[in-house]
Amino acid sequence: MVGAGQLARMTHRAAVDLAVRLDVLAATDSDPAVLVGAPHRIGDPLDESAVVVFADGCDVITLDHELVSNEALQRIQRGGIPVVPDPMALRFAQDKLFARSELHARGYPVPPFARVDAVADVEAFATEHGWPVVLKVSTMGYDGRGVEIVAGTEEAAAVLNRGGIWVAEEMLDLECELAVLVARRPSGDSVTYPVVETVQRDGICRELVMPARVSESLQRDAVDLATEVVTAIGAAGIVAVEMFVTTGGELLINEFAMRPHNSGHATIEGAVTSQFHNHLRAVLDWPLGSTSLVAPAVAMVNVLGTGAESAAMRNLPAALEVEGASIHLYGKEERLGRKIGHVTVLGTDPDEALARARNAVEILGGFQ
Numbered sequence: 001m002v003g004a005g006q007l008a009r010m011t012h013r014a015a016v017d018l019a020v021r022l023d024v025l026a027a028t029d030s031d032p033a034v035l036v037g038a039p040h041r042i043g044d045p046l047d048e049s050a051v052v053v054f055a056d057g058c059d060v061i062t063l064d065h066e067l068v069s070n071e072a073l074q075r076i077q078r079g080g081i082p083v084v085p086d087p088m089a090l091r092f093a094q095d096k097l098f099a100r101s102e103l104h105a106r107g108y109p110v111p112p113f114a115r116v117d118a119v120a121d122v123e124a125f126a127t128e129h130g131w132p133v134v135l136k137v138s139t140m141g142y143d144g145r146g147v148e149i150v151a152g153t154e155e156a157a158a159v160l161n162r163g164g165i166w167v168a169e170e171m172l173d174l175e176c177e178l179a180v181l182v183a184r185r186p187s188g189d190s191v192t193y194p195v196v197e198t199v200q201r202d203g204i205c206r207e208l209v210m211p212a213r214v215s216e217s218l219q220r221d222a223v224d225l226a227t228e229v230v231t232a233i234g235a236a237g238i239v240a241v242e243m244f245v246t247t248g249g250e251l252l253i254n255e256f257a258m259r260p261h262n263s264g265h266a267t268i269e270g271a272v273t274s275q276f277h278n279h280l281r282a283v284l285d286w287p288l289g290s291t292s293l294v295a296p297a298v299a300m301v302n303v304l305g306t307g308a309e310s311a312a313m314r315n316l317p318a319a320l321e322v323e324g325a326s327i328h329l330y331g332k333e334e335r336l337g338r339k340i341g342h343v344t345v346l347g348t349d350p351d352e353a354l355a356r357a358r359n360a361v362e363i364l365g366g367f368q
């Protein structure tokens, strides 16, 4: 697995269950997966030769994040080692302009967008779609970094001056945001998890509920759309399809993650087979496991760093008092706003499960 963050750490746990050896390419020897003993090599995922050298001796290569040299993955694949997801499919997760353009051309619903190279392009887009405009950097953005809402030309100019390729997007009125996790084998079989309702703040996923509190027909549409598009672009492993539901009732594809995803963390306790187990099974082209939920309602809240050193670790015993709270900490430095863990609660009522998970997170942060 290229990358050794919390996703690799939780995939490592699944690998232990299945007696699969999971080596990781880590940025540092204090990366979350390295801290729990995953065999590792240190290297930069954007350095083509580091990734190619890492792959030597592996049976298959997969990812913990998408900020990886696509050229390296293509070279590895040409050398006879399978890469899951396929590097061509991975472009849909690495390059927003490519993904938007290609999906639009193939008739899939995406937000109105345009490539903008100059302020005049943003103005022209705003004339048609109104201010404010959402500007997104085409590559290398994550967790809202590289997403800017600009109210006018001056702000737009400041953003474009940073360099890089930018995509303008209509600022949508969102009813809610959904994510559908698909696990797909390279040979074609796929399963989907119940639709997840995600809540973002400042571009970061803060909490989620599964199944989503939307109509059954919308859930069906979301699952059908996700399955169809993942199959069409030939992605495999776990693929998270993030979607917008507008106040007008439109279902639009926002973006893909081609690896275990934050929106699927609640599957560890909440589903028969966790996303991490199904990712390994899919990557190895093994039979996939049941995605059924084991409770009527599953809620998850992310733990973000407060900036106070080791606050979550100090407060952990107190948070463990919260009935039914499954607490996961990733062993990361607790920098302000950084995802350092998550809490899952199963229940019969989504609001009640969410309230308990929030409570545990507040205690971890020292706010209670």
Ligand code: ADP
Residues within 6 Å of the ligand: 111, 134, 136, 141, 142, 143, 144, 145, 146, 147, 169, 170, 171, 172, 173, 174, 177, 200, 203, 204, 242, 254, 255
């Ligand atoms: P990232 O790749 O950093 O996760 P996203 O494109 O998913 O960035 O945007 C992050 C969040 O910003 C979304 O989850 C959503 O809440 C908000 N957002 C993004 N695009 C739009 C849009 N066109 N209209 C309204 N909100 C948006």
